Amino acid sequence: DTGVSQDPRHKITKRGQNVTFRCDPISEHNRLYWYRQTLGQGPEFLTYFQNEAQLEKSRLLSDRFSAERPKGSFSTLEIQRTEQGDSAMYLCASSSWVGTSGSGEQYFGPGTRLTVT
């Protein structure tokens, strides 16, 4: 397994356009997380899935943001009507959780850097 992959690695868009990012987790991992990281800050949690169920969403996630994981494998994060404040690195991570046990350890992808002009 090559780890968590994200596509695209870089995206430049104009304000008001919609963008979609894709994340492919480690194949045996059932949990998938999205985070956002701006310069000089640690990653901030956005949302996460266990299989296809979205279990938690941050208050940071406005109604312009939507995430899906339709078959419990890859996930997409869409931002509608982008704003300059959306410029950031969007990180995806995955982990394994079975029943009531798991290490809590999350493996991160390389990220998608979004620039909104």
Place this chain on the structure above:
Amino acid sequence: AQSVTQLDSQVPVFEEAPVELRCNYSSSVSVYLFWYVQYPNQGLQLLLKYLSGSTLVESINGFEAEFNKSQTSFHLRKPSVHISDTAEYFCAVSESAGGTSYGKLTFGQGTILTVHP
């Protein structure tokens, strides 16, 4: 709600000197604790983790961290640093969300460790 404070934004040290990167967290429930490292132009990598058991945990490259529940701290230490340890280090906490399920990570702001020759 969980929160993490990394007390130093930048730590410059000379090669072979000891270093301590400080991390304090706030939580009212059981937690898992992590240190992640981000080398220049690379993604986040797990350095070490505390889940339960021994309060002193070690990484394969000589770092160690000690969980102190009374002081709610998880400081990272290395007795002798190398140039290759230059990176940004993030402390993170995952909180029990009922039962034994640990979900999202909350990160600190990061500490940039710069090792000078």
